[in-house]
Amino acid sequence: MxxxxxxxxxxxxxxxxxxxxxxxxxxxxxxxxxxxxxxxxxxxxxxxxxxxxxxxxxxxxxxxxxxxxxxxxxxxxxxxxxVARAAVAVAFSIGVDTLAAAVVGMGGTLLGLSRTDRPRGHKVASAVVDDLVSLLDHLPSGRPEPETVVAVGVAVAGVVRSRDGLVETAPNLGWTGVPLGALLAARLGWSIPVVVRNESDLGVLAEHRRGAAVGIDDVLYVHGEVGVGGGVLVDGRPMAGAAGYAGEIGHVPVDASGLRCRCGAIGCWETQIGAGALLARAGLPRDAGPDALDDVFAAAEAGDVVAQAAIETTGRTLGSGLGGLVNTFNPRMVVLGGIFGRLHPHAHQAIWEELARHTLPAPRAMVRVVPAKLGVDAPLLGAAEVALESVLADPATRFGHRARVAQLASA
Amino acid sequence: MxxxxxxxxxxxxxxxxxxxxxxxxxxxxxxxxxxxxxxxxxxxxxxxxxxxxxxxxxxxxxxxxxxxxxxxxxxxxxxxxxVARAAVAVAFSIGVDTLAAAVVGMGGTLLGLSRTDRPRGHKVASAVVDDLVSLLDHLPSGRPEPETVVAVGVAVAGVVRSRDGLVETAPNLGWTGVPLGALLAARLGWSIPVVVRNESDLGVLAEHRRGAAVGIDDVLYVHGEVGVGGGVLVDGRPMAGAAGYAGEIGHVPVDASGLRCRCGAIGCWETQIGAGALLARAGLPRDAGPDALDDVFAAAEAGDVVAQAAIETTGRTLGSGLGGLVNTFNPRMVVLGGIFGRLHPHAHQAIWEELARHTLPAPRAMVRVVPAKLGVDAPLLGAAEVALESVLADPATRFGHRARVAQLASA
DNA sequence: CAAGTTTTGTGTTCCTCCCGCTCAAACCAC
DNA sequence: GTGGTTTGAGCGGGAGGAACACAAAACTTG
Missing domain, CATH: 1.10.10.10 (Winged helix-like DNA-binding domain superfamily/Winged helix DNA-binding domain)
Known part of the structure; x- marks a missing residue:
């Protein structure tokens, strides 16, 4: 329109x-x-x-x-x-292996953060919600004062309908059709918005505001863990798509004769560059935990040839896929998060070579590939940023009332 | 920022x-x-x-x-x-096989259009510019009054830097580094902006304003001829990327062991679904002209099994690639232009099956695939729309002056 | 160290632009 | 016709930022 x-x-x-x-x-x-x-x-x-x-x-x-x-x-x-504490956001993140909560004030001031392991395997959503909320009590700063909290932001490793925070699917959490936004809102009992987004969509926002992509308006963020997600910033705005599902680049088909993906399709990019693929190339089981990944990187640093080759091959596959995405989005920067951020120091040359091989000269000449700066916290901080967005967009509505009360009191 | x-x-x-x-x-x-x-x-x-x-x-x-x-x-x-004639845009389109010019007034009123064949093969840019400008004399409406023309829009089958209208590469035209915007501005001698864009980026705009995607804010437009281009509408706005190169989805790598593309890379999507691929599958030379394509479609309609199979296979390959793009963009509508629009009636089932096989359920459930409504004119009409944009964004600056003069004269 | 220069805060006045209100006009229904 | 309804016309008012003049607080210069 x-x-x-x-x-x-x-x-x-x-x-x-x-x-x-x-x-x-x-x-x-x-x-x-x-x-x-x-x-x-x-x-x-x-x-x-x-x-x-x-x-x-x-x-x-x-x-x-x-x-x-x-x-x-x-x-x-x-x-x-x-005044950081005048308006704060409560942010949660539900990752594959960790849960986290944070309180972030205006200006992006981190007022408190706590993180805990999440054992893999299915876990009912209500239990996860309870775990999240109890994290608030473990914040070094203590629970935030409820009346200063303007909104709650949640980052989830899954496909999220942004309108109401319904998690359509989250394979790594074993969730399908979980109304996370509603559950969390009910559990908290605060009468403020609960905004749920995909972790990569929030990651790119955080990297744009506080991380590697400050001042850059066209950014492609690619996040790799067990699954692979993407977040895209178009002209400074997060690309959401029609319902918030945009950025599922892990499920772009890249190999018609490839492996079956957890999503059911054949040859998704994720099957070639996800944590499982890297582990398999290193001779480990695909579903080994995060510790196994640490081992692979440690082995590569120690000179293990198999580990180095696994990283190199993964980097090449990552690079060629990134090439297609660079042609598609013409970003000024590609930010690699999750395991890709850890891969980058070891494989930046392989990544760039394959990227260059599959990009047109014009978009290639203006793009840089960098590792994420905020690491695992990016989605969490991005969740805080979206939660604070209502204050940024309209400071008067939320605070005008208070100011008017103050005026009346002084008169 | x-x-x-x-x-x-x-x-x-x-x-x-x-x-x-x-x-x-x-x-x-x-x-x-x-x-x-x-x-x-x-x-x-x-x-x-x-x-x-x-x-x-x-x-x-x-x-x-x-x-x-x-x-x-x-x-x-x-x-x-x-008043359509109060402010008009002059639009040009440089396609693989045709050149076209149009005059479009406010409200999208088509005031005149003329189209001519462009023989394939290299042709120096200045000659093409001359051909375009001379098309203006063949308009049924005659040349537009220069003082009513607010801007010139140009659609090109190539990679265009939007800032200044430099055509970085246009393989089908044999162009590299052609300053088309400047050439055309100089040739016309009008002191108004000349806006040059990729034909697919303009196609999606036209389909959104006047065609199949009216009222739909998240649209993926895929245009196929010899090359394959894409235009994406994100939340109602054309996605340009950092320099205007976005949407080069024809050069997304989809087959590591595929053919070499005209861009130099291996296994670009374009090599599998472009006009050449369809012709080859139908047993014709890859570089046969547009008439050969007409023959393939005619043969398929007449029951030719080889032609039907060629169309079906191309449709499947198109569908699986579209699946990845639907996951990436979460559009509400996919509009197929160029040969894909002609393919759609014959292959919509094949396209949809493969698309469905490679999409996540959530984005799949909300997307429709439709053929373009504006056909070959879409890029041309889109060029007119971007040219009129300055009037839409700021009617006062362009016309306030005239109104003030009128006021002074009456006083 | 005193006078001048530069930059910025303070406060008043003015201008622009839209809203709200009242009245009149033009349509329908009976 | 008479009344109800919707809309245009025109006027007054309010909100909010711009422009301007002046004062304050720093630096600069002799």
Whole structure:
């Protein structure tokens, strides 16, 4: 129909919301900065910035500190920063081998994180939900104050319908049709949104905001564990697809005469580059646990030829698939997460050679392949970022009320 | 960094621009409608619509006709429509076998179209540019009035850098590094933008605005001729990638032991489903012309088993590749253009079976595969749409000046 | 160290633009 | 016709940012 967000008519109220959002977003993404920096970043005048920052301060969402001396003439401009604890997100992550919880404040401040092993094998969803929530009590910072929590974000290793957080399938968890969003919302009993997303979709967001892809708007993130998932940033926005299922690149068919995948199809990319494939090439059982993977990498570093060859071959297969994806997406950066991030130091040359062999010159010339910077925490931090999104998009609605109450009280 | 378009501060001027844009866009995409329809569509008040429509009328961009009687009580609301000839786009298309030119007015009104054969084989770019421009004289409507042309759009069967219209490579045209945008701009001598894009990226836009995918925001368009290209609509926006090279799905590697592609790589999808592959399967030379293709389809319809098998096999190969793309993009619709659109009636079952075999249940359940509705004209019409985009995004800047001049003259 | 320069915060006024309201016009139904 | 309904016309008001003038706080220079 039309670019979303452009559909409705604008009014002065919309302008204020957009401008508050621009300020909060700038501070959230680029960190504390002076008012005059905000003037240049947003294009608003000093008058407008003053009023809007004043409003954010009144709402308790921002604070101003003494200006930092930078040795240039002119009146110093006070530094504006977000109050991390004013609005926090609770983030959960359900990985193949671990569960994690975190509390993240505005500006991306990590206020607390705790992680625990998840034994492999099927486990009913309600038990996992209980485990997640009990993680909150093990946070070094303690449970967050409920009234400051704006939303809950959840990263899942599975196919997730973004609308309501239904986990359609999660082979590694043994889940099918689990209404995770609803379960978690009921268990928490907070009247705030619970946003569930695929872990790779969140991983690319985290790497974009806080990791290897800061400032880069076209990013392909490929995450490998037992399964292989992808997250794509298109023009700075996460690509969700029609229902949030986009990015299932692990199930792109690459070999018509290949192995049967856990998804039922033949020759999925995942069967060639997933953890199982690497383990098999190293002479280990496909379903060996994460410790076995550590062994393979350790062996390769120690000079084991079989392990090195397994890594090299996996890297080549990864590279040729990445080549197709680079042709498809024309990203400026490919970020490798999970085991691919660990593979990269050992196999970057093999990866790049095969990638180069299967890409057109133009997209090849502008892409870089790098390992993820946030490691295993990327999906968790991405979950926090999406949870905070509502505050970034509309700071006034959530905090305007509080500010108005404060005004009434003072009058 | 952040969703584009949200970066800068808003002001009242921005509001006006956005609202004018919302009105013009609605009329352009959904056709003429009453003022009260515009009220509901845009969410603006009657007062605002009145003023804004009045301004558009004053600028000559819109007109109001007597209300259409629809038998309901209440004062009738006059029908607002865009004046097609007030702002027109000149569109060109450079295909493998044809050149075309069109003039398209606001609202998507086709004001003139002319098409000519392009003999295969290399031809210097400047000669093609001359051919294109001379097509303008063969339009049934005659050359458009230069002052009404807002931009020129060009669809090319090649890899195009969108920033400046440089054609990086176009194997079917024998081009490498041709600055088509600059050449055409110089040849025309008009001081308006020349926008050059890949034909598939434009095809998906056209099918979205005027064809099979109207109202659908997540679309995968796959265009097959000698080469295979793709255009993707993500949340209503064309996916361009970092430089405009996105969508080169014809060069995704699908068979490590396959044929060498014209791009130099091994086993590109294009080698299996392009026109050459279909011809070869039908027992004809890979580089036979378009007439040979017509023969294959005719033979299949006449019951020729070899032709039918060739089409069926090509359909299966197409379907399995589409499966991977459906997993990747989670589109609501796959639109098949070029020879794939002609293939679809003969092979839709084969296509769907293989697609289904290689997709996850969730994305599979929500996708439809349909042939393109606009046929060979899709890229040309898409070129017109992108050329008109500047008027849609900001009607005031282009026409405000004219309106102000009119005001001054009347004062 | 005092005066000038530069940059930025403060506060007031002004302008733009949309909303809300009232009234009138144009349609339908009876 | 008379009343109900929907919509256009026009006017006043409010919200919000821009523009401007002035003051404050740093650096620079002699």
């Amino acid at each position: 039309r670019p979303s967000g452009m559909d409705l008519g604008q009014r002065s109220e919309t302008v204020r919301r957009a401008n508050l959002s621009a300020i909060v977003r700038t501070l959230h993404e680029e960190g504390p900065q002076s008012r005059s920096d905000l003037v240049t970043r947003t294009g608003l005048t000093r008058s407008a910035i003053r009023v809007l920052v004043g409003e954010l301060k009144a709402a308790g969402l921002a604070s101003e500190d003494r200006a930092v001396r930078h040795g240039r003439p002119g009146r110093p401009s006070p530094e504006v920063s977000l | 952040r969703p584009s378009g949200m970066d800068l501060g808003q002001r009242s001027e921005t509001v006006r621009r956005a609202n004018l844009s919302a009105i013009v866009r609605t009329l352009h995409e959904e056709g003429p409608q009453s003022r009260s329809d515009l009220v509901t569509r845009t969410g603006l008040t009657r007062s605002a619509i009145r003023v804004l429509v009045g301004e558009l009328k004053a600028a000559g961009l819109a007109s109001e006709d007597r209300a259409v009687r629809h038998g309901r009580p209440g004062r009738p609301s006059p029908e607002v429509s865009l």
